[in-house]
Amino acid sequence: MASEKFANPPQRPPVFNYTPEELSAGIDKIIETKRGVADNVIASTTPETATFQNTVQPLLRTDDETVGENFRICFLQNVHPDAAVREASLKADGKMRELGIELRMRDDIFQRVQAIYDNKASANLDTESATILDKEYTQYVLSGLRLPHGPERDHFKKQQLELSRLCLEAQNNLNNETGGVWFTPEQLEGIPKTDIDVGDLEKGTGDNEGKVKADFKYTTSTPLLKYAKNETTRRDYYIAETNKVNQNAPIFQTIIELRDETARQAGFKDHADLTISAKMAKDSEKVKSFLADIRTRVGDGGKKEIAVLRELKKQDYAERGLDFDGEIYAWDVGYYSRILKAKEYSLDENEVAEYFPMWKTFTGMLGIFEKLLGLHFVELDEAAKARLSPTGNAKDIVWHDEVVVMSVWNDEASGGEFVGYLFLDLHPRANKYGHNANFSIGPGYVKADGTRNYPSTALVCNFSRPSQGRPALLKHNEAVTLFHELGHGIHDLVAKTQSSYCHGTAVMWDFVEAPSQMLENWCWTPDVLRGLSSHWKSGEKISTDLIDKLMKTKHLNEAMGTLGQIAIGTFDLTVHSPDSHEAVKKLNCGRLWNQLRGEITGVKGPEAVGYGMEWGQKHATIGHFVGGYDAGYYGYMYSKVFSTDMFYTAFKENPMDGEAGRRYRKLVLERGGSMDENVMLYEFLGREPNPENFYKDLGLA
Template sequence: MSNLTPPQPPPVWTHTPEDVLRLTKEAIEKDRQVQDQVAKLSVSESNFDTVFLALAHSDALFQEITEPLSFYQNVSPSKELRDASNEAEQLVRDFGVESSMRVDVYNAKVAAQKNIESSGRKLNPEEQRLVEKMVQDGARAGLGLPEEDRKQLTTWKKELSQVCLEFSKNFNEENGFVSFTLEQLKGVPEDVISGYVKRTEDGKELYDVTHKTPDIFPLFKYAQSAETRRLAYESFEARLELNSPLLDRALELRREIASLLGYKTWADYVTEIKMHLQFLTDLEQKLRPLGLEERETLLRLKADELKARGEPYDNEFYLWDYRYYDRLHVEKTLSLDDALVKEYFPASVVVPAILGIYQNLLGVRFYEVKEAQTWHPDAQMFAVWAADAKDESDFVGYCYLDLFPRASKYSHAAVWPLLPGYVRPDGKRSYPLAAMVANLAKPTPDRPALMRHDDVVTFFHEMGHVFHGLLSRTQFSRFHGTSVARDFVEAPSQMLENWCWEPKVLEKMSRHYKTQEPLSAELIEKIVKSRYVNVGLFYLRQLFFAWFDLQVHTHKGKDKQDATALWNHLRERISLVKGGKISAGQGSFGHIVGGYDAGYYGYTYSLVFAADMYSTVFKKDPLDPARGNRYRESILQPGGSREELDSLREFLGRPPNSDAFMKELFGGS
């Protein structure tokens, strides 16, 4: 590969706060000029090239400039740069609202569509889809409404975007912690405790546990003291209480917007949800008996453990009991020690192993660019090429991995498609760039960075989004990669999680950090069996999130809904766990302002597609490159350029069904 140079340089990451705002404003002005030109076209001048192609290419160039600049707020160590990035995104969002409300541009689209139809010009399927979607955008934006209503819509939409952005900023900037003595942390593994900040206050030695996943989740699973777990959970739940009024306002604005657009609720505006409501209702009814049975098992375990310790038992199952007794149950029934399994998954082994599996399956190669310029020294950059690359046309794109926690960095795991792939006006390709941000456990003084098995699953899942972004091959940026229906966007990545439960894959990506031995067949068998332990309670928790999202977005009328009360009520009714002190847990539900509003059900609904794809095509040989190529061509390459059901039919050889998913849940694999 040393003789091949990528045909497209990566973006620079040396911007100052001033650069971020200046470049964003310049990009907005340039895109506005294109919209102005389109708006001035006469009816006879409006056609596919002058309207749809012009707008599509301008939009792609706009994304290329603004997306990386908006990304700084999630990863930059500089508060000034994060603030400028946040401000830049607000400018972009406001401009997006203004653009969506331009009647003159919409009129040009309608005229162009009519001219295309009357001229008999033949468009390819993706071009036809572009025309339909662009015209549909205007109708859904309310451009048929009177001018006063359009002005009101513009005001509300801008405020909504500001509120959602502030919610997300608080989410990223959250840096709280909860403190405990060593005695209170009894049961938490020493390697975890050694990563906590130790300090002295009033003569007492205290350990500060941040709300970051690698710090606080082990406490939920291992701390013997229910009081410690309760205090930690209450702190964790309340960590973004300041977001509660922001969410209330966002919900209120969504109701007003939907009503003005002629929809009963925001959920009706976002999507036709009747089919999905029925799916969720049916699934909850099937899962509830299973969840109740699992809850009774865990309650018996709790009773036995507290009796052995001479502590009182109150016959209640609390939020802070679930992870602890779930872990104990797995240890007792399968003799599976999560802390031992973690020793076989050092990040330095798992990350390249997973990359290797994906590369062989999908026919690509990752080459780390060692001297690459990034936003932080922890971030790695890779140039991605076809496995048999011969010239620059075999270049795939760029990938960034930013895997370890730090202050004011995005606190979960997600992928940002920073640059889309598409065909430029000169016919050459513009190549994609995807960045994965995660928060794997940090190294400790006596151990390297180790990953729990569920960290491995998460990493495998997120890499699925990376490859969807890299291997999509569309004509227009609008349809690139994960730009698919919301109840399908998670399906490819969810399908790929199955690899983390396959014996030969587990062996391939595990090496004990001391002995270098892979997981034994016995340990692998236990891990595989643990997949369906307490699966009812696990999915009921997912349904709780989905139902909360739908209920706040199907609320009608002017009366304000008590989101905190609803959050706590639904969690207890659906998840089958009692909460503690009332707190605004919904303030940490980032998906509800991050694009999954009235769409969180998609996480569960898309599991149907994921299970069907895996069972039908990959189960027999999950590492077979021929099957990987079929997946790449049928699912990844089209992106959103065609209906998702068409991609699924091509891949499966038939329409999808829920048989494999139901068998997984209620019959094991």
Template sequence: MTVSKDTFLNFKLNQQQLSELGEAIITRSREVYDRVAAVPDAECSFDTVIRPLAELENWSAGEENVATFLQYVSDDKQVRDASMDVDKKLQEFGIESAMRLDLYQRVVAARANTSPEAFAALSDEDRRLFDKIELDFKRNGLALPEAQRNELKVLKKQLADQSIEFSRRVNEDATSVAVDESELDGMPRDWIDGLSKDESGKRLVTMKYPDFFPLMKMCKVEETRKKVLFANDSRCKDNVATLEKACGAKCNSIKCRRQAAKLLGYQNHAAFKLEIKMAKTDEAAISFLADLRKRLYPLAEKELDVLRRIKAQEKEKLGLPNDGQINAWDMHYYSRLLKETEYDVNDELIKEYFSMASVTAGMLKIYETVLSLKFNEIEQPPVWHKDVRMFQVSDAASGETIGHFYLDLHPRDGKYTHAACFGLRPGCQHADGRRDLPAAAMVANFSKPTADKPSLLKHNEVTTFFHELGHVMHQICSKVQWARFHGTAVERDFVEAPSQMLENWCWEAAELEKLSSHYVRKGEPLPRDQIDRMVKAKNLNAGLLNLRQIFFGTFDLTVHTAEEDLDTTALWSKLREEVTLTQNMPNTWGAATFGHIMGGYDAGYYGYLWSEVFSADMFLNRFSKEGVENPKTGMDYRTMILGPGGSRDASQMLHQFLGRDPTMDAFLKSIGLEESSKL
């Protein structure tokens, strides 16, 4: 195997270079499409039609990823805007190309010319490629009459524009709440010192999660929590119009999706999306959420009773009135108080053992051991920001370099506001025998170090770190021929399972000791008795927390199975109260910042819980039994689950790894419910 010489990616692109790169991708792609479209029907085959299209994807995927990635991470607004413009143009070109009837006709001719014997002689991945390319064209409406094809094309372009604008508003939102320090009772001094000030000297609490979530958990002043939550849930009002109101000649995004699905012959958008997922039908996904919701209600009711008791005790102690309710702004606060008072788990004390340096070093070591890998940090790496670290990944046994990844872990203005893995270059094979090494980036917003303290992570942030790096490992460990199957390009309701499974290491006592080291008392790990209490509290409010996930999934599926336009603000409020058993913040529009619904998870949010079922089954029935650092189990996981990427059905990979079909038993057990249920 020859590795591509272009090992390192170029992130030092200015506006003009980004624009030129976008044009180059479009020009080369159009040339290939025109060449394939010109192949006579009699000469259409896998080699003359399917292979050239796939080889183009192998080249263009990495180029596109870099060009569009910079909108999320560059500290230069002009570069971010240019990257966004390229993204928009590429999406528009992609929609246009996916609607080319001449290309679809060549694929149909290639299928007609391929005998069953010739098809069987192709490799498994090539056969899957053939099927997927043909299905993609059909799902893009190429079997429709011309008028309907053109109508679908318009709808798709509108949706692409709306998705980009929706995300831009969320990413660039600068909402903050000005508060006096007296309103921040209970907040740590280092957290307060990390807040900027306005002209009057008040502290500014932003909606970025290093500000928002600590305040919701620790601020003793109920009115402050209420004020900040209101600000958070009433952001980006223009996005409400994107979801549900017509804008000029355009229809809203939900209606666009519904109309597109109807044109293609599907009952609704959810039915269209789920056809190519593990669930297969919207009925299966809805039934899954409803069934789990029913099982969780008794548990959640008990959890709410406990939280009300904790609230009553605190209010009585402080001599304050008590409304007897767990309000939206109370949930995080009293959950934290319960954790500290009855489980003796104090997140603020625990985070002193989880400095960014100790967690990163410990986590990388665990991943090296479990997956039989070796990580080496690149000195003075070619990156997009000085804070970014870059690592070379090698196979531990052979020493062969298999990829690179980047860590961009702290917030800054204009940067993507959540935690995510971005695939930057797929590992794939070129026609001349060269192989591209995969590259991926983990982007997060963990608190920055201060003058007297390093960046300290709460345990849930350690878990987030493990999860997102799990996605990175999925990208790095995948080895396929075709880019479209690389890494996390699996069914969307399975994509979270490999990373969710790796979160379990954050609950293993021996692993937590390896990850931890007190930031002052260097080398002192988290005490074992503290670890035991943390593990005991693992399922604290599991009912309520999973109902929250069911709420998001139910909202998503409801709007995407509806036969008519909905008031998303009213629906959000109604479902939140019905499903989560807590009231929604009045006069807010939470759906306006529900990024998943416009960021690729439309009709797919249920997948987080769906995939949790598989992650629990993999961990409890392989790693937990065979050893969490068992190299044989880890290598099975690397080769059977991560390695194939999307080149096989997830159900087949799970069956191979588990030795049977998955069940819900392990998941129910993992959250404290011992019931048994088959999927």
């Protein structure tokens, strides 16, 4: 029972009870407001009289006042059960993207921003304001504002609008993908009932009579590729999943051509050069060298790991009396990695999962944040939701009945102040966002009257539902994922910036993953993991023996996994840095993806068994490429340098050191994107970051 102190947040939670018409009207009002303020700024200033206070500040203030509703309206396309609401949300998102391009390409605003930027040395700006000014000026330049007025700039704007539309269309295709493969129950032999209950799958009719449908959600794809004994089943599913949104392939081709055209038009060498110039890395050649260096370092390890799996497959085929062609294929990796865990480490993932019922594990994770960061979490029951709801109706502050709402506070020792709201939507549904992510649905900021607007953030995941009389259970890798995404949510909640512009995770794209990646280490710390555990039936803690076995698998096939990430990052950089515009037009992205995956990982795919090099369009399924990570996927690996350095420096010896945790909260999390991330890291580490601990963690130092 929450104490009275934590029962009455000073701010009500947001509502999600929009009709499609209200979504449309709401976004139109926001657009009208933002345009009006921009016009007022222009009417009341000139480039000569423009200051941060009379030009940038009013625009920021309007963003603050509208951003919460804006984010929530556009968020609903990912999670709402009503198709009409999702469609209205999608259209609203498109309108906001168009407005963003329109405002970003207003020369009258840019003239004033440039004048302020040119005189910033004498402007006496605080760190956050100076950081915002630098970022704003850079974004105007990247948006083509150095182009001459007239047809050239008009064409640039037209292409930007088309890019925005195409990216939204591609993401929507991913969200609404409902495909699958029809198999007989016999073809799914080997998959534990606790992972996929064949009896619960959609039953086929007509040509598919006697078959069941294996969809492409994580909760199906992961266990199928890990457990299905029949290699043909795994191969057919792997190929079908790779081609699940082939309508995105021509869209992606158009996107990379438009990105290349507009980057060159804006004066950059290519799109990678443009985007990376505004990130921590600054230089695309530096990024390519970084990926190439890691590839060289882990290459031999990858070959050794493949050899181990190949030997396991050889033994397996001999035991089953099957002919073995001497190869390990992409659809074999998950299957034989699981067998390797069982044989070499005596580790059964499902046995481990029995000690990690999802909700108990999640509340244990909250307990870690309470100890480390001085927080307190209160789950709102139906009565509390109704009492706090602006409408008096508990259902209006969630978008689905399954959503859990928590109020988040500083603990009593830290002052007991309110921090914000955490929303949890953790299981898969039809037409729901299919991956695991955190969404900001209301950034924090300081209001005009000096009081604080508190943030709201949503954890949207796709973990298996309760089944077979058991609660939802987390495999260890799923626990790592949950902790990672929760880390993004905590970053979003505890940030304390003046403006919503740089709140929470609004940091450089190649740093944004670092805080969450660092937290993954807690799930590889024996004492912490034991503390999180509670057998779903007996409540017993996981045994030391089982934890020891699990710890030994931390770096299992890590070289292969690292090479897989490098392959994706290399593809991303390759398509976004062609030698010429003619070169990008000639790209065959499906072929390129399949070539790079094979060359870099060393694992063969369908091309090796007669399907040809154009057998799949995996790149068309990667939402990152159309969702902000374009020429930025390298950031997952790049930010690991920072995350590993932070963990080894501050937490390796004592992961539950509350003093170190609060220092981390103050120097990193609370600052959001309000200052140069390099300076932030220097202040936290006490030195420049370096990759030594990153390579040490990979076993490569």
